[in-house]
Amino acid sequence: MTMPALVVMGVAGCGKSSVAQAIADAIGGTLIEGDAYHSDDNVAKMSAGEPLTDEDRAGWLARLAALLAEDIAHGRVPVLACSALKARYRDVLRGGAQGLGFVFLDLTREAAAARVAARPHHFMPASLIDSQFAALERPSDEACVFTADATLPIADIAAQAVRWMQQMPGWPTQSADMPKALSA
Ligand SMILES: Nc1ncnc2c1ncn2[C@@H]1O[C@H](COP(=O)(O)OP(=O)(O)OP(=O)(O)O)[C@@H](O)[C@H]1O
Numbered sequence: 001m002t003m004p005a006l007v008v009m010g011v012a013g014c015g016k017s018s019v020a021q022a023i024a025d026a027i028g029g030t031l032i033e034g035d036a037y038h039s040d041d042n043v044a045k046m047s048a049g050e051p052l053t054d055e056d057r058a059g060w061l062a063r064l065a066a067l068l069a070e071d072i073a074h075g076r077v078p079v080l081a082c083s084a085l086k087a088r089y090r091d092v093l094r095g096g097a098q099g100l101g102f103v104f105l106d107l108t109r110e111a112a113a114a115r116v117a118a119r120p121h122h123f124m125p126a127s128l129i130d131s132q133f134a135a136l137e138r139p140s141d142e143a144c145v146f147t148a149d150a151t152l153p154i155a156d157i158a159a160q161a162v163r164w165m166q167q168m169p170g171w172p173t174q175s176a177d178m179p180k181a182l183s184a
C-alpha cells in the first residue's frame with residue numbers, strides 16, 4: 001500500500017516540529033504543525049499546567065485527519081507534527097489517510113523535561129511531561145512505524161526517516177532524489 005502521508009509523533013519536546021520540517025523539506029512535502037490547530041481552550045489548559053483529556057483532543061485530531069485528507073486530495077504529501085500519543089488517536093489520523101506512516105521520536109522523560117524547561121515561553125510547561133509519558137502508548141506493534149532515537153541530530157533523524165520511507169512499497173518517486181544535506 002502506498003504511504004500517502006507521514007506523522008512525526010511523540011511527547012512534548014521530542015523534536016516533532018523540527019524533524020517534520022526537515023523531512024518535509026527533504027521530500028518536497030507540506031508541513032502541518034499540529035500544535036497550531038489546538039483550540040484556545042486546549043492551549044489555555046496546557047498553559048495552566050493541566051493535561052488534555054481524550055475529549056479535549058477529539059476535535060483537534062478530527063481536524064488534523066481532515067487536513068491530511070485535504071492535502072492528499074490535492075496531490076500533496078503532508079508531513080504532520082502531532083503528539084498522537086495514544087493508539088486510538090493514531091487511528092483517528094489514519095481515518096484521513098489510509099496507509100499513514102508514523103515516525104516515533106523516542107526520548108527519555110529526563111531529556112524531554114530538559115528540552116521543555118529550556119524553552120520557557122512555549123505554552124507547554126515542563127510540569128506536564130509526566131502526564132505526556134502517562135498518556136503515551138508506544139506504537140511498537142503498529143503498521144508503518146519507524147522509531148527514531150530522538151537524541152540524534154535532527155538532520156540524521158530526518159535522513160533515517162526518508163530512507164525508511166523510500167523503501168516502503170509504493171512510495172512516490174518524487175522522493176527518490178534525496179537532497180545532498182540528507183544523503184550523508
Ligand atoms: N534531535 C534534537 N537534538 C537536540 N535538540 C533538539 C532535537 N530536536 C529538537 N530539539 C530541540 O528541542 C526543543 C523542542 O523541539 P521541537 O519544538 O521540534 O519539539 P516538539 O516535539 O515539536 O515539541 P512541542 O510539541 O512540545 O512543541 C527545541 O528547542 C529544539 O531545538
Ligand SMILES: O=C(O)[C@H](O)[C@@H](O)[C@H](O)[C@H](O)CO
Pocket residue numbers: 010011012013035038052057082083084085124132
Ligand atoms: O497531545 C497533547 O498533549 C499535546 O499535543 C501536546 O503534546 C502538546 O501540544 C505539544 O507537545 C506541545 O508541547
